[in-house]
Amino acid sequence: MYSSNRIAYWMSDKKLQKINWKEFEKICIKYNFEIFKLDLNKSLESQGPFNVFLHKLTDIIALENQGDPKSSHIIKAVECYISEHPSIIVIDPIPNVRRLLARYQCYSIIHATGLHKYGIFTPNFCEITSYDKEKTIQQLKDANVRYPFICKPLLGHGSKKAHEMCIIFNEKYLKDCRAPCVAQTFINHNAILYKIFVIGQQFYFVERPSLKNFYESDRKTICFASSDISRANSQSSLSVLDPEDISVQEIKPNPKILQKIAETLRLAFEMDLIGIDVVIENSTGKYGIVDVNAYPGYDGFPNLYDALLQCIISKVNNKNQITDCMISNDNPSNIVLNHLNNT
Ligand SMILES: O=P(O)(O)O[C@H]1[C@H](O)[C@@H](OP(=O)(O)O)[C@H](OP(=O)(O)O)[C@@H](OP(=O)(O)O)[C@H]1O
Ligand SMILES: Nc1ncnc2c1ncn2[C@@H]1O[C@H](COP(=O)(O)OP(=O)(O)O)[C@@H](O)[C@H]1O
Numbered sequence: 481m482y483s484s485n486r487i488a489y490w491m492s493d494k495k496l497q498k499i500n501w502k503e504f505e506k507i508c509i510k511y512n513f514e515i516f517k518l519d520l521n522k523s524l525e526s527q528g529p530f531n532v533f534l535h536k537l538t539d540i541i542a543l544e545n546q547g548d549p550k551s552s553h554i555i556k557a558v559e560c561y562i563s564e565h566p567s568i569i570v571i572d573p574i575p576n577v578r579r580l581l582a583r584y585q586c587y588s589i590i591h592a593t594g595l596h597k598y599g600i601f602t603p604n605f606c607e608i609t610s611y612d613k614e615k616t617i618q619q620l621k622d623a624n625v626r627y628p629f630i631c632k633p634l635l636g637h638g639s640k641k642a643h644e645m646c647i648i649f650n651e652k653y654l655k656d657c658r659a660p661c662v663a664q665t666f667i668n669h670n671a672i673l674y675k676i677f678v679i680g681q682q683f684y685f686v687e688r689p690s691l692k693n694f695y696e697s698d699r700k701t702i703c704f705a706s707s708d709i710s711r712a713n714s715q716s717s718l719s720v721l722d723p724e725d726i727s728v729q730e731i732k733p734n735p736k737i738l739q740k741i742a743e744t745l746r747l748a749f750e751m752d753l754i755g756i757d758v759v760i761e762n763s764t765g766k767y768g769i770v771d772v773n774a775y776p777g778y779d780g781f782p783n784l785y786d787a788l789l790q791c792i793i794s795k796v797n798n799k800n801q802i803t804d805c806m807i808s809n810d811n812p813s814n815i816v817l818n819h820l821n822n823t
């Protein structure tokens with residue numbers, strides 16, 4: 481049992497408390513898995529061996545990305561250990577998490593999935609690279625980004641700043657774009673957002689508050705912190721619909737379409753633990769994917785830890801099958817080799 485069923489994990493203490501991790505440890509023990517928290521400040525070799533590494537390293541990866549030497553040292557050590565022990569199942573692989581954190585890259589991956597065939601899209605987006613007004617106008621035009629649009633920081637995690645955004649309504653206030661950033665067309669969706677939580681092949685969705693409808697106008701830029709908008713109990717004034725929008729009929733989400741989004745993005749990002757923010761566009765009824773997160777909160781996911789362990793077990797079994805297959809594939813080639821040697 482020692483090395484074949486040993487799970488190492490790392491998450492911040494804040495996250496561990498929030499998600500009642502003790503519950504997961506109990507389930508692991510019940511199913512004969514040993515589980516322990518990896519100490520990132522100690523030699524990893526001395527804490528091994530283990531065959532599964534489960535983590536939420538997003539903030540450290542984001543800090544590494546911003547040049548923080550301590551974070552960079554930690555992530556390099558983890559990556560080095562993983563590459564020296566290629567049989568470890570990493571949930572989720574660090575290069576894939578890195579790709580997800582960069583918003584522009586993240587939207588490009590969604591855009592390339594072909595989900596538009598099913599009435600699913602990611603709103604038009606582009607990277608704003610400078611404070612040069614003419615250049616910005618051209619970048620918006622080339623990508624067909626319309627007013628109003630949201631400016632989002634390039635990096636989607638790692639600091640409070642990553643979640644500070646603004647809505648720009650007209651050319652006059654383009655100066656408020658905090659370059660470099662991603663600009664994304666604002667989709668009116670009656671202030672309702674759906675969060676899809678994915679754990680391997682299982683998924684679940686919840687409804688959350690979101691931003692009210694906005695239209696192109698000469699109004700000033702609105703700035704907001706995204707954490708004030710779509711948390712379970714958020715009560716922002718930006719989520720209160722204007723009187724003329726109250727009568728817009730709510731479109732109920734089709735679970736089959738949300739399932740299609742969950743399955744497609746899990747494969748596209750090659751990640752098992754993701755959260756996807758989806759809005760349904762008022763005017764078309766189409767499903768817009770506005771954000772994808774690594775290892776989300778899973779608030780409300782039924783039997784969360786059974787689902788998580790099931791995901792781990794199926795990956796361990798898959799890996800064992802592949803290994804068995806490689807061993808048994810060895811035999812025919814050995815026979816051929818022996819045969820050749822004997823002739
Ligand atoms: O960036 P957005 O789109 O808001 O997504 C967030 C982040 O993933 C948060 O993780 P973190 O705080 O680690 O960045 C997560 O909170 P936790 O993982 O801490 O619970 C939130 O889960 P919800 O709290 O379920 O919304 C999820 O909605
Ligand atoms: N293109 C969009 N159109 C309309 N609302 C959006 C759009 N993108 C984001 N939002 C709203 O802004 C919030 C924050 O944006 P998001 O990209 O999810 O940022 P974060 O990574 O900080 O969660 C979302 O929860 C949603 O309410």
Ligand SMILES: [Mg+2]
Pocket residue numbers: 706757771
């Ligand atoms: Mg979000």
